[in-house]
Amino acid sequence: MAYTLEYFQAAAGFLRTKADFVPEIGVVLGSCLGPFARAIENPVEVDYADIPHFLLSTVDSHAGKLIFGTVAGKRVVCMSGRFHSYEGYSFEELVIPVRVLKLLGIRALVLTNAAGGVNTGYRPGDVMVLRDHIKLNGDSPLRGPNAEDFGPRFFDVSRMYTPELRKLALDCARGSPLRVHEGTYMFFPGPQFETPAEIRAARFLGADAVGMSTVTEALTAAHCQLPLLALSVITNMAAGVLDRPLSGQEVDETAERVAGPFSEYMKTILAAI
Ligand code: HPA
Numbered sequence: 001m002a003y004t005l006e007y008f009q010a011a012a013g014f015l016r017t018k019a020d021f022v023p024e025i026g027v028v029l030g031s032c033l034g035p036f037a038r039a040i041e042n043p044v045e046v047d048y049a050d051i052p053h054f055l056l057s058t059v060d061s062h063a064g065k066l067i068f069g070t071v072a073g074k075r076v077v078c079m080s081g082r083f084h085s086y087e088g089y090s091f092e093e094l095v096i097p098v099r100v101l102k103l104l105g106i107r108a109l110v111l112t113n114a115a116g117g118v119n120t121g122y123r124p125g126d127v128m129v130l131r132d133h134i135k136l137n138g139d140s141p142l143r144g145p146n147a148e149d150f151g152p153r154f155f156d157v158s159r160m161y162t163p164e165l166r167k168l169a170l171d172c173a174r175g176s177p178l179r180v181h182e183g184t185y186m187f188f189p190g191p192q193f194e195t196p197a198e199i200r201a202a203r204f205l206g207a208d209a210v211g212m213s214t215v216t217e218a219l220t221a222a223h224c225q226l227p228l229l230a231l232s233v234i235t236n237m238a239a240g241v242l243d244r245p246l247s248g249q250e251v252d253e254t255a256e257r258v259a260g261p262f263s264e265y266m267k268t269i270l271a272a273i
Pocket residue numbers: 114115116117188193194210211212235236237238239246251
């Protein structure tokens with residue numbers, strides 16, 4: 001598939017007919033972090049299924065709609081539901097949402113996800129601001145013919161998690177009941193959780209948290225020079241940290257418990273961006 005500028009413009013052009021403003025900030029909501037969507041004022045919702053050339057969410061906890069509206073006085077476009085390689089999408093396809101948001105005019109992107117804690121100083125319910133990531137699994141989303149309209153073939157990723165936005169997020173944590181850390185996220189393709197040996201390897205390599213999303217969107221944002229902030233909600237300790245099996249239910253329960261304070265934290269961040 002040749003992902004040309006026209007390909008993404010079809011989706012962006014359709015979306016411009018739905019919302020009567022240019023969004024300033026794009027937000028991607030991770031697993032079970034959907035309740036933040038309730039904080040969006042004057043929402044205009046568009047089903048992914050109606051957007052030309054978009055993808056479809058197949059995970060139950062992901063709503064599958066784009067919501068335009070206002071949060072903390074900022075015009076946002078929010079993806080309630082994201083796409084993962086474990087759903088069967090190719091890494092190359094996973095560039096689509098971020099490029100469409102970029103064409104809509106956003107000037108910053110905020111990614112959120114649920115993640116497993118590798119750093120034994122973390123606890124379920126904590127938040128981690130991504131300082132960097134490790135991705136040794138799977139292809140790059142930028143593999144294939146380069147879309148020159150978005151960025152160069154070879155591009156720097158040493159500052160892809162924008163230092164100013166990381167500082168802003170850490171500053172905004174003062175006054176929040178959440179414990180907020182800064183750390184390194186390691187991507188695993190899933191859908192199985194990791195093995196205890198993989199988690200020991202991740203810790204040895206310098207990872208503080210692991211998850212199955214975010215890095216494809218982050219790399220796409222870096223390619224088109226979009227300022228980026230990414231936040232993990234630590235929903236569980238990763239495999240083998242505690243002597244018990246992991247479950248999707250544990251992930252859902254923690255995400256639900258943290259949803260209120262996390263929404264407040266997100267609002268403080270959006271107000272400050
Ligand atoms: N591993 C990978 N992805 C996750 C986890 C985990 O432990 N928790 C939430 N998403």
